[in-house]
Amino acid sequence: MRIIIQLTNIEKSLKQIQIAAVILFGLSAAGLISCVIYYSVFDIKTDLGFLTQYLRFDDKWGSGRGYAWTRALSVYGKYGIFQKFFGFGFDMFRTVLRDILEITSTNSPHSFDAVHNELIQHLVSAGVMGFATYMVFVVGGIVRGFKNTAKNPLVVIFALSILCYTAQGIANIGRTMVTPLFFLMLAIAENFNRTNTTQPEENRQTVTKTGVFRNR
Numbered sequence: 001m002r003i004i005i006q007l008t009n010i011e012k013s014l015k016q017i018q019i020a021a022v023i024l025f026g027l028s029a030a031g032l033i034s035c036v037i038y039y040s041v042f043d044i045k046t047d048l049g050f051l052t053q054y055l056r057f058d059d060k061w062g063s064g065r066g067y068a069w070t071r072a073l074s075v076y077g078k079y080g081i082f083q084k085f086f087g088f089g090f091d092m093f094r095t096v097l098r099d100i101l102e103i104t105s106t107n108s109p110h111s112f113d114a115v116h117n118e119l120i121q122h123l124v125s126a127g128v129m130g131f132a133t134y135m136v137f138v139v140g141g142i143v144r145g146f147k148n149t150a151k152n153p154l155v156v157i158f159a160l161s162i163l164c165y166t167a168q169g170i171a172n173i174g175r176t177m178v179t180p181l182f183f184l185m186l187a188i189a190e191n192f193n194r195t196n197t198t199q200p201e202e203n204r205q206t207v208t209k210t211g212v213f214r215n216r
Contacts, residue, residue, distance in 0.1 A: 014153050018146060021160075062171060064110040065117065072115045072124050075100050079127075087127035096124065118169035138166055141186050144193040158189035 039048060040057040048055055059067040075096050076084070088096050094113045097103040105111040115121040123131040145159025165182045 014149055014156060018149065018156065059109070062116075064112075065171060067110050068112045068115050069117055069120055071097060071101060071103065072117075072120050076124050083127060085127045085129050087123070087125045087130055090125045093121070093124060114173040116173055117171060118166075118174055121173070137186055138162060141189045141193075142166075145189045148193050152192055152195070155189060155192040158185045158192065161185040162189060 035055050036057055039046065039055045044056065053060055053062060057066050059070070061067075072093070078100050079088070091113070093115055097108075097112070115124060119131070119135075122134050126134070141162045142159050145155045145162070149156045149159070162182070162185055165178075165185070
């Protein structure tokens, strides 16, 4: 009986933490985006000091990320139909800059071999089909993970891991030391999600007080 009560309290606490985290993240993201839009569109003269590279979107924004992102989207816009659907191939960003926009290290203020935004990188590299497939796995893992938290509290660990990696990937590149772990988290989250949604109610796994899985 005590274990059931404790599990119920854990579920309630996790749900409250989940709601608070979503609200806090949403407000923070909305505030940051609003500042960037305001200082990039409506007020481009105010001196923001060192904050300029963060709050005013131009070629210098984010240590040159603004330059890479706008050129990457420009490259995608110039793709043919086939490339728009299937991309130009991974690790080819420097090549498409040279071949499509004629940008090289000698005539550009920045030298990039990646977009420094994993979402745009997937769009340019794998086209809309690859991008959509990637987002189905990512968004599906996050949403289903949070939905199944009440049935298995451990799944929230992996859902949050996926969310955090995706968030930081908006301004970074994939790393060979980290990206495999991300896909591992996706796989573990999917395993938890399927365990809690495809098995009959009486066979679903629960977590005991000691954290050991046992079938009900």
